[in-house]
Amino acid sequence: MAQGIYTDAHQSIRRNLRQFIEREVNPRRRELEDAGQTPRDLWKRMGELGFLGPCYPEEYGGSGADFLTACVITEELSRCAVSGFAMGFMVHAEMATPPIHFMGTDAQRRKWLAPAITGEMVFSLGISEPNAGSDVAAIRTTARRDGDHYVVSGSKCFITNGTICDGVVLAVKTDPAAAPPHAGVSLLVVEKGAPGFKVGRKLEKIGCLASDTSELFFEDCRVPVANRLGGEGEGFVAIMRNFQRERLIAAVGFVAGAEEALEMAIKYARERDAFGKPIHKHQSVRHLLVEMATETELVKTFVQDQCVKFSGSVNDAVAGGEGGEDLTKTISMAKYRAAELTEWITDRALQIHGGWGYMKEFPISQAFLDARAGSIAGGTTEIMKEIIGKYMGL
Ligand SMILES: Cc1cc2nc3c(=O)[nH]c(=O)nc-3n(C[C@H](O)[C@H](O)[C@H](O)COP(=O)(O)OP(=O)(O)OC[C@H]3O[C@@H](n4cnc5c(N)ncnc54)[C@H](O)[C@@H]3O)c2cc1C
Known part of the structure:
Protein backbone atom coordinates (compact mmCIF):
# COMPACT_ATOMS: atom_id res chain seq x y z
CA MET A 1 0.00 0.00 0.00
CA ALA A 2 1.19 3.52 -0.77
CA GLN A 3 2.59 5.23 2.34
CA GLY A 4 3.85 8.79 2.80
CA ILE A 5 6.19 9.66 -0.06
CA TYR A 6 6.19 6.07 -1.33
CA THR A 7 3.87 4.59 -3.99
CA ASP A 8 2.49 1.05 -4.20
CA ALA A 9 5.37 0.16 -6.52
CA HIS A 10 7.95 1.35 -3.96
CA GLN A 11 6.24 -0.58 -1.20
CA SER A 12 6.22 -3.72 -3.32
CA ILE A 13 10.02 -3.41 -3.80
CA ARG A 14 10.29 -2.93 -0.02
CA ARG A 15 8.33 -6.14 0.64
CA ASN A 16 10.44 -8.14 -1.83
CA LEU A 17 13.70 -6.95 -0.31
CA ARG A 18 12.46 -7.52 3.23
CA GLN A 19 11.46 -11.06 2.32
CA PHE A 20 14.84 -11.72 0.72
CA ILE A 21 16.68 -10.41 3.80
CA GLU A 22 14.55 -12.39 6.23
CA ARG A 23 14.86 -15.64 4.27
CA GLU A 24 18.35 -15.51 2.81
CA VAL A 25 20.44 -13.02 4.79
CA ASN A 26 19.44 -12.83 8.46
CA PRO A 27 19.87 -16.60 8.99
CA ARG A 28 23.51 -16.18 7.84
CA ARG A 29 24.30 -13.40 10.30
CA ARG A 30 27.08 -15.22 12.17
CA GLU A 31 28.79 -16.38 8.94
CA LEU A 32 28.85 -12.88 7.40
CA GLU A 33 29.92 -11.02 10.53
CA ASP A 34 32.68 -13.53 11.30
CA ALA A 35 33.94 -13.35 7.70
CA GLY A 36 33.98 -9.54 7.90
CA GLN A 37 32.60 -9.31 4.38
CA THR A 38 29.57 -10.22 2.29
CA PRO A 39 30.06 -13.27 0.03
CA ARG A 40 29.68 -13.18 -3.73
CA ASP A 41 26.56 -15.32 -3.85
CA LEU A 42 24.64 -12.56 -2.02
CA TRP A 43 25.97 -9.90 -4.39
CA LYS A 44 24.73 -12.01 -7.31
CA ARG A 45 21.32 -12.49 -5.64
CA MET A 46 21.06 -8.75 -5.01
CA GLY A 47 21.82 -8.20 -8.70
CA GLU A 48 19.34 -10.84 -9.90
CA LEU A 49 16.61 -9.27 -7.79
CA GLY A 50 17.32 -5.82 -9.25
CA PHE A 51 18.53 -4.18 -6.03
CA LEU A 52 21.98 -3.05 -7.27
CA GLY A 53 21.35 0.19 -9.06
CA PRO A 54 17.70 0.21 -10.16
CA CYS A 55 17.98 3.91 -11.05
CA TYR A 56 20.38 3.31 -13.92
CA PRO A 57 18.99 3.17 -17.48
CA GLU A 58 17.59 -0.09 -18.83
CA GLU A 59 20.25 -0.28 -21.55
CA TYR A 60 22.86 -1.00 -18.86
CA GLY A 61 20.63 -3.37 -16.87
CA GLY A 62 18.94 -0.93 -14.50
CA SER A 63 15.24 -0.20 -14.56
CA GLY A 64 15.32 3.59 -14.85
CA ALA A 65 13.65 3.83 -11.45
CA ASP A 66 13.34 7.08 -9.50
CA PHE A 67 15.50 8.15 -6.55
CA LEU A 68 12.81 7.10 -4.05
CA THR A 69 13.34 3.49 -5.18
CA ALA A 70 16.96 3.77 -4.05
CA CYS A 71 15.65 5.23 -0.75
CA VAL A 72 13.29 2.30 -0.13
CA ILE A 73 16.11 -0.16 -0.82
CA THR A 74 18.42 1.75 1.54
CA GLU A 75 15.80 1.72 4.31
CA GLU A 76 15.31 -2.02 4.11
CA LEU A 77 19.04 -2.79 3.86
CA SER A 78 19.59 -0.60 6.93
CA ARG A 79 17.07 -2.65 8.93
CA CYS A 80 18.87 -5.93 8.21
CA ALA A 81 19.91 -7.84 11.34
CA VAL A 82 23.40 -8.44 9.92
CA SER A 83 25.75 -5.69 11.09
CA GLY A 84 26.95 -3.62 8.13
CA PHE A 85 25.07 -5.57 5.46
CA ALA A 86 23.83 -2.32 3.94
CA MET A 87 27.19 -0.59 3.76
CA GLY A 88 28.93 -2.56 1.00
CA PHE A 89 25.90 -2.44 -1.29
CA MET A 90 25.29 1.25 -0.70
CA VAL A 91 28.90 2.14 -1.44
CA HIS A 92 28.82 0.00 -4.59
CA ALA A 93 25.45 1.14 -5.97
CA GLU A 94 25.16 4.70 -4.68
CA MET A 95 28.73 5.94 -4.30
CA ALA A 96 31.22 4.05 -6.51
CA THR A 97 29.19 3.38 -9.67
CA PRO A 98 27.45 6.78 -10.10
CA PRO A 99 30.66 8.45 -11.45
CA ILE A 100 30.99 5.60 -13.99
CA HIS A 101 27.49 6.47 -15.14
CA PHE A 102 27.57 10.25 -15.13
CA MET A 103 31.16 10.69 -16.30
CA GLY A 104 31.79 7.51 -18.28
CA THR A 105 31.52 6.89 -22.00
CA ASP A 106 29.07 4.34 -23.36
CA ALA A 107 31.93 1.82 -23.67
CA GLN A 108 32.98 2.41 -20.03
CA ARG A 109 29.41 2.00 -18.84
CA ARG A 110 29.05 -1.29 -20.72
CA LYS A 111 32.35 -2.55 -19.38
CA TRP A 112 31.87 -1.68 -15.70
CA LEU A 113 28.39 -0.39 -14.93
CA ALA A 114 26.45 -3.25 -16.55
CA PRO A 115 28.26 -6.04 -14.62
CA ALA A 116 28.05 -3.92 -11.44
CA ILE A 117 24.26 -3.86 -11.76
CA THR A 118 24.09 -7.67 -12.09
CA GLY A 119 26.45 -8.15 -9.14
CA GLU A 120 29.14 -9.80 -11.27
CA MET A 121 31.56 -6.95 -10.53
CA VAL A 122 31.89 -5.26 -7.16
CA PHE A 123 33.16 -1.67 -6.96
CA SER A 124 34.72 0.48 -4.30
CA LEU A 125 35.36 4.22 -4.15
CA GLY A 126 38.92 5.16 -3.25
CA ILE A 127 39.21 8.73 -2.04
CA SER A 128 40.51 8.70 1.57
CA GLU A 129 44.20 8.24 2.29
CA PRO A 130 46.15 7.69 5.50
CA ASN A 131 46.87 11.45 5.65
CA ALA A 132 43.88 12.93 3.82
CA GLY A 133 40.24 12.24 4.57
CA SER A 134 38.19 15.40 5.04
CA ASP A 135 40.63 17.40 2.93
CA VAL A 136 40.06 15.64 -0.40
CA ALA A 137 42.20 18.13 -2.35
CA ALA A 138 45.20 17.09 -0.21
CA ILE A 139 45.36 13.52 -1.55
CA ARG A 140 48.85 12.39 -2.49
CA THR A 141 48.22 9.45 -4.80
CA THR A 142 49.61 10.50 -8.16
CA ALA A 143 48.99 9.35 -11.73
CA ARG A 144 51.85 10.23 -14.08
CA ARG A 145 51.15 10.00 -17.79
CA ASP A 146 53.35 7.51 -19.69
CA GLY A 147 52.16 7.10 -23.29
CA ASP A 148 48.68 5.56 -23.29
CA HIS A 149 48.96 4.63 -19.60
CA TYR A 150 49.07 6.35 -16.23
CA VAL A 151 51.57 5.19 -13.64
CA VAL A 152 49.76 5.35 -10.30
CA SER A 153 51.64 5.61 -6.98
CA GLY A 154 50.22 6.02 -3.52
CA SER A 155 47.82 4.43 -1.06
CA LYS A 156 44.22 4.58 0.11
CA CYS A 157 42.72 3.89 3.51
CA PHE A 158 39.27 2.93 4.94
CA ILE A 159 38.05 1.67 1.55
CA THR A 160 34.69 -0.11 1.80
CA ASN A 161 34.63 -3.25 -0.41
CA GLY A 162 38.40 -2.82 -0.80
CA THR A 163 39.14 -6.50 -0.21
CA ILE A 164 36.36 -7.97 -2.31
CA CYS A 165 36.12 -5.45 -5.14
CA ASP A 166 36.90 -6.08 -8.80
CA GLY A 167 37.49 -2.40 -9.49
CA VAL A 168 38.03 0.83 -7.62
CA VAL A 169 36.96 4.28 -8.75
CA LEU A 170 40.14 5.99 -7.65
CA ALA A 171 40.83 9.65 -6.92
CA VAL A 172 44.34 10.57 -8.07
CA LYS A 173 46.40 13.70 -8.71
CA THR A 174 47.17 13.90 -12.42
CA ASP A 175 48.62 17.36 -11.80
CA PRO A 176 50.15 17.48 -8.31
CA ALA A 177 51.31 21.08 -8.85
CA ALA A 178 47.87 22.40 -9.86
CA ALA A 179 46.66 25.63 -8.25
CA PRO A 180 44.23 25.42 -6.63
CA PRO A 181 45.17 21.82 -5.62
CA HIS A 182 41.69 20.39 -6.31
CA ALA A 183 42.08 21.28 -10.00
CA GLY A 184 44.65 18.46 -10.28
CA VAL A 185 42.30 15.67 -9.15
CA SER A 186 41.08 13.06 -11.68
CA LEU A 187 39.16 9.77 -11.43
CA LEU A 188 40.46 6.48 -12.80
CA VAL A 189 38.93 3.01 -12.74
CA VAL A 190 41.61 0.59 -11.56
CA GLU A 191 40.76 -3.07 -11.97
CA LYS A 192 41.87 -5.85 -9.66
CA GLY A 193 44.86 -7.56 -11.20
CA ALA A 194 46.36 -4.35 -12.60
CA PRO A 195 50.13 -4.71 -12.14
CA GLY A 196 51.19 -2.87 -8.98
CA PHE A 197 47.69 -2.80 -7.38
CA LYS A 198 47.77 -4.52 -3.99
CA VAL A 199 45.13 -4.89 -1.31
CA GLY A 200 46.59 -4.24 2.15
CA ARG A 201 45.13 -5.05 5.54
CA LYS A 202 41.44 -5.61 6.05
CA LEU A 203 40.94 -3.16 8.93
CA GLU A 204 39.16 -4.42 12.05
CA LYS A 205 36.14 -2.25 12.83
CA ILE A 206 34.00 -2.02 15.96
CA GLY A 207 30.81 -2.00 13.85
CA CYS A 208 29.38 -2.65 10.38
CA LEU A 209 31.00 -6.04 10.70
CA ALA A 210 29.86 -7.72 7.47
CA SER A 211 31.37 -4.94 5.37
CA ASP A 212 35.09 -5.05 4.58
CA THR A 213 37.18 -1.91 4.95
CA SER A 214 40.71 -2.01 3.59
CA GLU A 215 43.95 -0.34 2.72
CA LEU A 216 44.89 -0.24 -0.98
CA PHE A 217 48.39 0.22 -2.36
CA PHE A 218 49.51 1.34 -5.81
CA GLU A 219 53.16 0.83 -6.66
CA ASP A 220 53.94 2.06 -10.18
CA CYS A 221 50.57 0.63 -11.11
CA ARG A 222 49.93 0.89 -14.86
CA VAL A 223 46.40 1.97 -15.72
CA PRO A 224 45.25 2.62 -19.32
CA VAL A 225 44.38 6.23 -20.08
CA ALA A 226 41.12 4.76 -21.41
CA ASN A 227 40.19 4.03 -17.77
CA ARG A 228 39.93 7.73 -16.91
CA LEU A 229 36.40 8.93 -16.15
CA GLY A 230 35.82 12.35 -17.70
CA GLY A 231 38.67 14.74 -18.39
CA GLU A 232 41.87 15.36 -16.47
CA GLY A 233 41.21 17.63 -13.51
CA GLU A 234 37.45 16.94 -13.46
C1 LIG B 1 33.23 2.66 8.18
C2 LIG B 1 33.92 3.60 7.25
C3 LIG B 1 33.85 3.40 5.89
C4 LIG B 1 34.51 4.26 5.01
N1 LIG B 1 34.46 4.00 3.64
C5 LIG B 1 35.19 4.79 2.81
C6 LIG B 1 35.23 4.49 1.40
O1 LIG B 1 34.60 3.54 0.92
N2 LIG B 1 35.99 5.29 0.60
C7 LIG B 1 36.69 6.35 1.08
O2 LIG B 1 37.35 7.03 0.30
N3 LIG B 1 36.67 6.66 2.41
C8 LIG B 1 35.95 5.90 3.28
N4 LIG B 1 35.93 6.20 4.63
C9 LIG B 1 36.73 7.30 5.12
C10 LIG B 1 35.91 8.50 5.56
O3 LIG B 1 35.33 9.14 4.46
C11 LIG B 1 36.86 9.41 6.36
O4 LIG B 1 37.17 8.72 7.56
C12 LIG B 1 36.24 10.77 6.66
O5 LIG B 1 36.09 11.53 5.49
C13 LIG B 1 37.11 11.57 7.65
O6 LIG B 1 38.43 11.60 7.22
P1 LIG B 1 39.62 11.19 8.24
O7 LIG B 1 39.28 9.89 8.86
O8 LIG B 1 40.91 11.28 7.52
O9 LIG B 1 39.55 12.27 9.38
P2 LIG B 1 40.25 13.75 9.36
O10 LIG B 1 39.94 14.40 8.09
O11 LIG B 1 41.68 13.58 9.74
O12 LIG B 1 39.48 14.43 10.53
C14 LIG B 1 39.78 14.16 11.92
C15 LIG B 1 38.86 15.04 12.77
O13 LIG B 1 39.11 16.41 12.47
C16 LIG B 1 37.92 17.06 12.07
N5 LIG B 1 38.20 18.04 11.03
C17 LIG B 1 38.94 17.90 9.92
N6 LIG B 1 38.92 19.02 9.19
C18 LIG B 1 38.16 19.92 9.85
C19 LIG B 1 37.75 21.26 9.61
N7 LIG B 1 38.10 21.92 8.51
N8 LIG B 1 36.96 21.85 10.53
C20 LIG B 1 36.54 21.19 11.64
N9 LIG B 1 36.90 19.91 11.92
C21 LIG B 1 37.69 19.29 11.04
C22 LIG B 1 37.03 15.95 11.52
O14 LIG B 1 35.66 16.32 11.52
C23 LIG B 1 37.36 14.81 12.46
O15 LIG B 1 36.61 14.93 13.63
C24 LIG B 1 35.26 5.36 5.52
C25 LIG B 1 35.30 5.57 6.90
C26 LIG B 1 34.65 4.71 7.76
C27 LIG B 1 34.72 4.97 9.24
Missing part, protein backbone atom coordinates in the same frame (compact mmCIF):
# COMPACT_ATOMS: atom_id res chain seq x y z
CA GLY A 235 37.64 14.53 -10.53
CA PHE A 236 37.13 16.91 -7.62
CA VAL A 237 33.96 18.50 -8.95
CA ALA A 238 32.61 15.02 -9.75
CA ILE A 239 33.37 13.80 -6.21
CA MET A 240 31.59 16.84 -4.71
CA ARG A 241 28.61 16.29 -7.03
CA ASN A 242 28.50 12.59 -6.15
CA PHE A 243 28.61 13.45 -2.42
CA GLN A 244 25.08 14.91 -2.58
CA ARG A 245 23.48 11.62 -3.59
CA GLU A 246 25.75 9.64 -1.24
CA ARG A 247 25.02 11.85 1.76
CA LEU A 248 21.29 11.94 1.24
CA ILE A 249 21.17 8.15 0.84
CA ALA A 250 23.25 7.87 4.02
CA ALA A 251 20.75 10.10 5.87
CA VAL A 252 17.88 7.87 4.71
CA GLY A 253 19.74 4.83 6.08
CA PHE A 254 20.44 6.56 9.41
CA VAL A 255 16.77 7.40 9.93
CA ALA A 256 15.82 3.77 9.20
CA GLY A 257 18.45 2.68 11.72
CA ALA A 258 17.02 5.07 14.32
CA GLU A 259 13.51 3.70 13.75
CA GLU A 260 14.76 0.14 14.16
CA ALA A 261 16.54 0.99 17.45
CA LEU A 262 13.45 2.83 18.71
CA GLU A 263 11.32 -0.25 18.02
CA MET A 264 13.78 -2.39 19.97
CA ALA A 265 13.60 0.04 22.90
CA ILE A 266 9.80 0.15 22.92
CA LYS A 267 9.54 -3.65 22.76
CA TYR A 268 12.00 -4.06 25.62
CA ALA A 269 10.31 -1.36 27.72
CA ARG A 270 6.99 -3.21 27.41
CA GLU A 271 8.50 -6.58 28.35
CA ARG A 272 10.80 -5.57 31.21
CA ASP A 273 9.35 -5.04 34.69
CA ALA A 274 10.99 -2.97 37.44
CA PHE A 275 9.43 -1.89 40.73
CA GLY A 276 6.28 -3.90 39.97
CA LYS A 277 5.43 -2.53 36.52
CA PRO A 278 6.74 -2.48 32.95
CA ILE A 279 9.54 0.09 32.72
CA HIS A 280 7.63 2.19 30.14
CA LYS A 281 5.11 2.90 32.90
CA HIS A 282 7.82 4.88 34.69
CA GLN A 283 7.44 8.44 33.53
CA SER A 284 11.11 9.10 32.75
CA VAL A 285 11.33 6.06 30.46
CA ARG A 286 7.99 6.88 28.82
CA HIS A 287 9.02 10.49 28.21
CA LEU A 288 12.36 9.40 26.84
CA LEU A 289 10.63 7.09 24.34
CA VAL A 290 8.30 9.93 23.37
CA GLU A 291 11.27 12.25 22.83
CA MET A 292 13.03 9.61 20.75
CA ALA A 293 9.94 9.08 18.59
CA THR A 294 9.41 12.83 18.17
CA GLU A 295 13.01 13.55 17.15
CA THR A 296 12.98 10.62 14.72
CA GLU A 297 9.75 11.82 13.13
CA LEU A 298 11.07 15.38 12.77
CA VAL A 299 14.35 14.32 11.16
CA LYS A 300 12.56 11.78 8.95
CA THR A 301 10.21 14.47 7.66
CA PHE A 302 13.13 16.75 6.83
CA VAL A 303 15.13 13.96 5.14
CA GLN A 304 12.13 12.79 3.11
CA ASP A 305 11.48 16.37 1.99
CA GLN A 306 15.05 16.45 0.64
CA CYS A 307 14.50 13.11 -1.11
CA VAL A 308 11.42 14.37 -2.92
CA LYS A 309 13.21 17.56 -3.99
CA PHE A 310 16.32 15.62 -5.00
CA SER A 311 14.61 13.22 -7.38
CA GLY A 312 15.45 14.34 -10.93
CA SER A 313 16.87 17.67 -9.76
CA VAL A 314 20.17 19.32 -10.61
CA ASN A 315 21.70 17.57 -7.59
CA ASP A 316 20.92 14.10 -8.95
CA ALA A 317 23.96 13.41 -11.12
CA VAL A 318 22.78 9.86 -11.83
CA ALA A 319 19.50 11.04 -13.26
CA GLY A 320 21.32 13.83 -15.08
CA GLY A 321 18.82 16.26 -13.59
CA GLU A 322 19.10 19.89 -14.55
CA GLY A 323 16.25 21.67 -12.79
CA GLY A 324 15.44 22.49 -9.19
CA GLU A 325 17.33 24.20 -6.43
CA ASP A 326 20.87 23.43 -5.24
CA LEU A 327 20.34 21.19 -2.19
CA THR A 328 23.95 21.04 -0.99
CA LYS A 329 23.20 23.05 2.16
CA THR A 330 20.10 21.12 3.20
CA ILE A 331 21.56 17.71 2.26
CA SER A 332 24.55 18.53 4.49
CA MET A 333 22.07 19.39 7.26
CA ALA A 334 20.21 16.11 6.66
CA LYS A 335 23.41 14.02 6.72
CA TYR A 336 24.78 15.52 9.94
CA ARG A 337 21.47 15.64 11.78
CA ALA A 338 20.38 12.11 10.80
CA ALA A 339 23.78 10.65 11.75
CA GLU A 340 23.68 12.31 15.16
CA LEU A 341 20.04 11.29 15.65
CA THR A 342 20.91 7.62 15.12
CA GLU A 343 23.84 7.84 17.48
CA TRP A 344 21.63 9.40 20.17
CA ILE A 345 18.73 6.98 19.63
CA THR A 346 20.93 3.87 19.74
CA ASP A 347 22.67 5.18 22.87
CA ARG A 348 19.37 5.85 24.68
CA ALA A 349 17.84 2.58 23.43
CA LEU A 350 20.82 0.73 24.87
CA GLN A 351 20.28 2.55 28.18
CA ILE A 352 16.64 1.43 28.26
CA HIS A 353 17.88 -2.17 27.90
CA GLY A 354 19.93 -1.78 31.12
CA GLY A 355 22.62 -4.45 31.55
CA TRP A 356 21.23 -6.52 28.70
CA GLY A 357 21.91 -3.60 26.38
CA TYR A 358 25.61 -4.08 27.01
CA MET A 359 25.46 -7.77 26.12
CA LYS A 360 26.18 -8.95 22.59
CA GLU A 361 23.11 -11.21 22.58
CA PHE A 362 20.87 -8.14 22.39
CA PRO A 363 21.08 -6.55 18.91
CA ILE A 364 20.94 -3.02 20.34
CA SER A 365 24.56 -3.39 21.51
CA GLN A 366 25.74 -3.89 17.90
CA ALA A 367 23.36 -1.24 16.54
CA PHE A 368 24.99 1.25 18.96
CA LEU A 369 28.44 0.44 17.55
CA ASP A 370 27.25 0.41 13.92
CA ALA A 371 25.65 3.84 14.28
CA ARG A 372 28.90 5.46 15.40
CA ALA A 373 30.34 5.49 11.86
CA GLY A 374 27.53 7.78 10.71
CA SER A 375 29.05 11.09 11.75
CA ILE A 376 32.48 10.12 10.34
CA ALA A 377 32.14 8.24 7.03
CA GLY A 378 31.10 10.10 3.89
CA GLY A 379 32.05 13.47 5.40
CA THR A 380 32.21 14.20 9.12
CA THR A 381 29.65 16.23 11.03
CA GLU A 382 32.23 19.00 11.36
CA ILE A 383 32.73 19.12 7.59
CA MET A 384 28.94 19.18 7.07
CA LYS A 385 28.78 22.20 9.39
CA GLU A 386 31.61 23.88 7.45
CA ILE A 387 29.63 23.46 4.21
CA ILE A 388 26.43 24.76 5.81
CA GLY A 389 28.33 27.71 7.29
CA LYS A 390 29.71 28.59 3.86
CA TYR A 391 26.21 28.56 2.35
CA MET A 392 25.08 30.79 5.21
CA GLY A 393 27.81 33.26 4.28
CA LEU A 394 29.63 32.70 7.61
